[in-house]
Amino acid sequence: MGEQYVLKVNGKEYALxxxxxxxxxxxxxxxxxxxxTKKGCCQGECGACTVILDGKAVNSCMIPVAKAVGAxxxxxxxxxxxxxLHPLQKAFIEEGAVQCGFCTxxxxxxxxxxLDEEANPTSAQIQEALSGNICRCTGYVKIEKAVQxxxxxxxxxx
Amino acid sequence: MKNLxxxxxxxxxxxxxxxxxxxxxxxxxxSMSGMLYVKAYRARIPHGKLLRLDVSKAAALDGVSCVLTAxxxxxxxxxxxxxxxxxxxxxxxxxxxxxxxxxLALVASPSLSVAEKALSLIEAEYEQYEAIDDYERVANDSSxxxxxxxxxxxxxxxxxLSKGQAEADVILEGSYEVPIQEHAYMxxxxxxxxxxxxxxxxxxxxxxxxxxxxxxxxRCLGIDEIKVRSIVPLVGxxxxxxxxxxxxxxxxxxxxxxxxxxxxxxxxxxxxLVSHKRHPAKIHMRMGATKDGAIxxxxxxxxxxxxxxxxCSSGVCYWMGTHSAGPYxxxxxxINGKAVYTNNTVGAAFRGFGGPQGVFPLERHMDKMARxxxxxxxxxxxxxxxxxxxxxxxxxxxxDTRVTxxxxxxxxxxxxxxxxxxxxxxxxxxRGYAVAMPLHDVSSDPVWGMGGTGxxxxxFRDGSIEVRSGTCEFGSGLDTVQKLIISNEFGVPMExxxxxTSDTYWTPKVGRCVGSKGAYAxxxxxxxxxxxLKERLATIAAVHFGxxxxxxxxxxxxxxxxxNQQKRDYMTLAEAADFAYRQGMNLAADSWYVNPxxxxxxxxxxxxxxxxxxxxxxxxxxxxxxxxxDAGTIINPLAAIGQAVGGVTQSIGYALTEKxxxxxxESKTLSFHDYTIPTSVxxxxxxxxxIEEPSTDGPYGAKGLSEHPSYVGAVAIVNAVSNAxxxxxxxxxxxxxxxxxxxxx
Numbered sequence: 001m002g003e004q005y006v007l008k009v010n011g012k013e014y015a016l017x018x019x020x021x022x023x024x025x026x027x028x029x030x031x032x033x034x035x036x037t038k039k040g041c042c043q044g045e046c047g048a049c050t051v052i053l054d055g056k057a058v059n060s061c062m063i064p065v066a067k068a069v070g071a072x073x074x075x076x077x078x079x080x081x082x083x084x085l086h087p088l089q090k091a092f093i094e095e096g097a098v099q100c101g102f103c104t105x106x107x108x109x110x111x112x113x114x115l116d117e118e119a120n121p122t123s124a125q126i127q128e129a130l131s132g133n134i135c136r137c138t139g140y141v142k143i144e145k146a147v148q149x150x151x152x153x154x155x156x157x158x
Numbered sequence: 159m160k161n162l163x164x165x166x167x168x169x170x171x172x173x174x175x176x177x178x179x180x181x182x183x184x185x186x187x188x189s190m191s192g193m194l195y196v197k198a199y200r201a202r203i204p205h206g207k208l209l210r211l212d213v214s215k216a217a218a219l220d221g222v223s224c225v226l227t228a229x230x231x232x233x234x235x236x237x238x239x240x241x242x243x244x245x246x247x248x249x250x251x252x253x254x255x256x257x258x259x260x261x262l263a264l265v266a267s268p269s270l271s272v273a274e275k276a277l278s279l280i281e282a283e284y285e286q287y288e289a290i291d292d293y294e295r296v297a298n299d300s301s302x303x304x305x306x307x308x309x310x311x312x313x314x315x316x317x318x319l320s321k322g323q324a325e326a327d328v329i330l331e332g333s334y335e336v337p338i339q340e341h342a343y344m345x346x347x348x349x350x351x352x353x354x355x356x357x358x359x360x361x362x363x364x365x366x367x368x369x370x371x372x373x374x375x376x377r378c379l380g381i382d383e384i385k386v387r388s389i390v391p392l393v394g395x396x397x398x399x400x401x402x403x404x405x406x407x408x409x410x411x412x413x414x415x416x417x418x419x420x421x422x423x424x425x426x427x428x429x430x431l432v433s434h435k436r437h438p439a440k441i442h443m444r445m446g447a448t449k450d451g452a453i454x455x456x457x458x459x460x461x462x463x464x465x466x467x468x469x470c471s472s473g474v475c476y477w478m479g480t481h482s483a484g485p486y487x488x489x490x491x492x493i494n495g496k497a498v499y500t501n502n503t504v505g506a507a508f509r510g511f512g513g514p515q516g517v518f519p520l521e522r523h524m525d526k527m528a529r530x531x532x533x534x535x536x537x538x539x540x541x542x543x544x545x546x547x548x549x550x551x552x553x554x555x556x557x558d559t560r561v562t563x564x565x566x567x568x569x570x571x572x573x574x575x576x577x578x579x580x581x582x583x584x585x586x587x588x589r590g591y592a593v594a595m596p597l598h599d600v601s602s603d604p605v606w607g608m609g610g611t612g613x614x615x616x617x618f619r620d621g622s623i624e625v626r627s628g629t630c631e632f633g634s635g636l637d638t639v640q641k642l643i644i645s646n647e648f649g650v651p652m653e654x655x656x657x658x659t660s661d662t663y664w665t666p667k668v669g670r671c672v673g674s675k676g677a678y679a680x681x682x683x684x685x686x687x688x689x690x691l692k693e694r695l696a697t698i699a700a701v702h703f704g705x706x707x708x709x710x711x712x713x714x715x716x717x718x719x720x721x722n723q724q725k726r727d728y729m730t731l732a733e734a735a736d737f738a739y740r741q742g743m744n745l746a747a748d749s750w751y752v753n754p755x756x757x758x759x760x761x762x763x764x765x766x767x768x769x770x771x772x773x774x775x776x777x778x779x780x781x782x783x784x785x786x787x788d789a790g791t792i793i794n795p796l797a798a799i800g801q802a803v804g805g806v807t808q809s810i811g812y813a814l815t816e817k818x819x820x821x822x823x824e825s826k827t828l829s830f831h832d833y834t835i836p837t838s839v840x841x842x843x844x845x846x847x848x849i850e851e852p853s854t855d856g857p858y859g860a861k862g863l864s865e866h867p868s869y870v871g872a873v874a875i876v877n878a879v880s881n882a883x884x885x886x887x888x889x890x891x892x893x894x895x896x897x898x899x900x901x902x903x
Contacts, residue, residue: 029187034180035180035183035187036179036180036181037180038184038186038344038345038394039186040344040345040346040426041426041829041830042425042426043426043829043830043831045829045830045831046344046426046830048344075180076178076179076180077179077180079179080179085178085179089178089179092178093178096796096797096799096800098178099395099633099634099635099800099804100343100344100345100392100393100394100395100632100633101178101182101392101394101633102184102343102344102345102394102395103344104178105178105180108178126838127838127839127841128838128839130837130838131837131838131839132837133837133838134342134344134830134835134837135344136341136342136343136344136395136397136804136808136835137344137395137633137800137804138800138803138804138807139800139803139804139805139806139807139808139841139844140807140836140837140838140841141803141841141843141844142799142800142803143838144838144841
């Protein structure tokens with residue numbers, strides 16, 4: 001049995017034991033069963049595993065879990081509130097920004113990190129923020145629109 | 159009568175909500191207690207004899223449940239369709255390795271890391287042979303071959319070529335090359351197998367056809383198909399690439415051997431190494447035209463690289479041929495092509511299925527011919543378009559609706575507005591376009607020949623409806639479309655319809671979900687079953703209204719059956735269903751749709767694109783695209799536009815960035831770092847419009863939709879770059895290094 005550590009995910013603390021050299025994406029999926037974080041390449045190239053770590057969007061397949069100890073980790077499962085879906089989630093559905101949906105959680109987390117920093121992003125800023133997330137189905141146009149729509153919604157909510 | 163209240167309205171994708179909450183389970187997300195992880199040991203060489211395979215150290219490793227080799231396969235040792243099972247499930251000792259990455263052994267362990275470690279303990283010895291990698295040479299040199307046959311052939315003759323040559327004022331020749339393209343779906347190949355509580359071996363995996371997987375698993379395991387259940391979870395992209403078996407046979411073998419659940423997920427590298435690709439092809443074309451632009455003949459000879467296994471090369475080779483003369487009425491035509499065996503990557507289905515390879519040389523050649531004739535390229539095309547009631551060369555599918563190809567091209571160009579000025583002094587801009595008349599497949603089934611599609615529709619006593627359909631959802635929105643059709647037919651809201659798909663236990667068989675026919679064939683099957691069930695309910699309503707035996711046309715809307723359009727007198731659907739139930743009537747209807755035509759055309763499309771090439775970096779940027787498509791009646795515009803934009807974006811990658819490198823049968827581009835897929839920053843403004851000229855036999859007049867952008871996308875962009883640089887580019891992708899080499903040698 002490895003050393004015990006605590007991981008803070010979506011506001012909850014989880015006591016875990018290290019399996020040695022595990023990556024954050026594997027711990028989220030295999031230990032915490034948070035399968036919304038996807039693994040598309042395990043090389044930090046596709047962005048399907050994107051989560052927010054202390055406010056920054058990161059590829060969780062490239063983060064050794066030891067580096068995530070003590071950090072606030074937000075995954076797609078933590079986005080929804082008691083009031084319902086997050087405006088980004090709603091906008092992705094309403095704009096038709098989801099096709100096979102495999103890239104969607106990672107895409108939404110990258111967008112969330114952007115909107116947390118920049119409430120009213122330009123088109124170029126959105127494209128740049130999402131440039132680490134590959135989507136092979138949709139062609140990005142509707143994804144960008146969804147992010148724009150969510151940013152308007154969030155600003156209205158204030 | 160038809161109620162079109164919902165058809166054509168933007169409807170959100172039904173599984174979207176689960177997906178954006180992270181709850182959707184793909185094959186990669188499935189797990190069971192006691193599950194084993196399966197890994198494959200793969201050949202390190204592209205061609206050779208397997209002399210020795212020592213798995214003893216791996217089998218002895220603590221934590222390894224089993225190691226399987228070819229001799230452990232109880233049934234058929236090869237798989238593949240439709241030409242024949244010629245790909246080894248596992249290569250046996252003494253057998254021939256034909257592709258780098260061929261599976262040699264399987265390792266299973268409850269621990270993934272133990273399974274991975276066990277792989278490193280397997281030893282293989284090979285007698286290496288020369289890789290047969292030059293597919294053009296295979297086609298032309300009888301002493302150089304891998305297998306002494308072709309994996310596909312196409313031949314078509316019409317008219318008299320010599321007459322066409324005599325009539326021509328200008329004869330133009332050209333040689334073209336279209337490259338490999340990797341599907342690069344975001345979810346790699348995956349699957350889970352297990353015995354259910356009744357002892358049925360169940361396989362859950364991403365595929366285009368649950369029934370095909372059942373067939374192959376039963377053959378490989380040497381058991382009856384009734385002992386196998388195949389389920390398709392939501393699939394994380396496929397674009398044709400997950401049609402053949404990948405993980406399924408391997409996990410099923412492990413479950414059969416151990417009795418335990420088994421899961422396999424391919425790594426990205428493994429997926430890129432082993433998965434099938436878009437066939438590369440080389441084409442030599444000759445075309446003649448009169449001075450005023452009438453094309454008098456077309457001659458094309460092509461060869462495709464199908465790699466070592468036949469898969470669907472015969473179909474792709476045929477499809478390339480059928481699209482080689484495009485939407486043009488050419489009197490004298492000769493097209494001959496073949497697909498050959500090599501030790502390169504396996505060529506198989508990819509969005510367009512050979513069509514894009516047929517359209518590329520033709521639409522490049524049309525541009526060049528226009529220049530040769532000093533004629534506008536759009537005008538040259540317009541002069542030669544087919545007309546209604548024509549039977550075009552190569553495919554002969556009767557044009558039975560209005561010909562909209564010219565209109566599509568005009569609109570696509572209009573969407574671009576004036577050609578923009580270069581953004582820097584060292585940039586050049588250009589515009590290009592292309593048209594196509596993609597066929598789509600309405601009834602074929604590559605394993606069993608003519609493919610029928612079934613549907614089961616059942617109304618419950620409370621008025622809710624259960625639908626069973628064998629089709630798979632892999633992102634195109636087919637589940638939504640199917641529910642939409644039922645909702646539209648019965649006037650029942652989507653949330654009161656339960657759709658069961660792709661489970662061989664429960665759903666009727668389908669002719670696989672390929673060839674842009676999912677909505678088309680299943681839609682027709684659903685309409686047939688709905689019609690039958692509605693007729694029964696209408697009888698009940700006629701009794702209720704006191705008109706029986708006269709059954710006047712009734713209106714199904716608002717969960718009610720109305721006597722007339724004014725919607726005054728009605729009985730609820732629940733009342734009708736409950737009454738029918740108590741009368742002992744069957745509340746379910748089953749249908750079987752088969753279309754003897756097999757192929758349907760008339761779904762014309764056009765794309766126009768503006769590009770800018772930076773002459774310092776040699777990078778090309780697509781500035782904007784106009785894509786116009788006659789897809790018949792659009793059932794769900796939101797999903798339809800998504801398919802169009804997604805297809806155009808894949809074409810941008812195909813045209814400009816997605817360079818697959820393979821040398822002597824060794825692929826070099828096995829990651830997203832090396833194989834460059836377009837991202838958000840590469841996306842231009844893409845405008846889409848649909849011309850809705852109804853088909854004569856699709857559901858509500860719908861036509862095929864999903865593959866069509868791939869036919870025209872890449873060639874429109876290459877035409878644009880050729881125009882921008884005033885240089886004829888006959889190969890692609892036009893990566894900066896290729897542009898530089900092309901221009902400067």
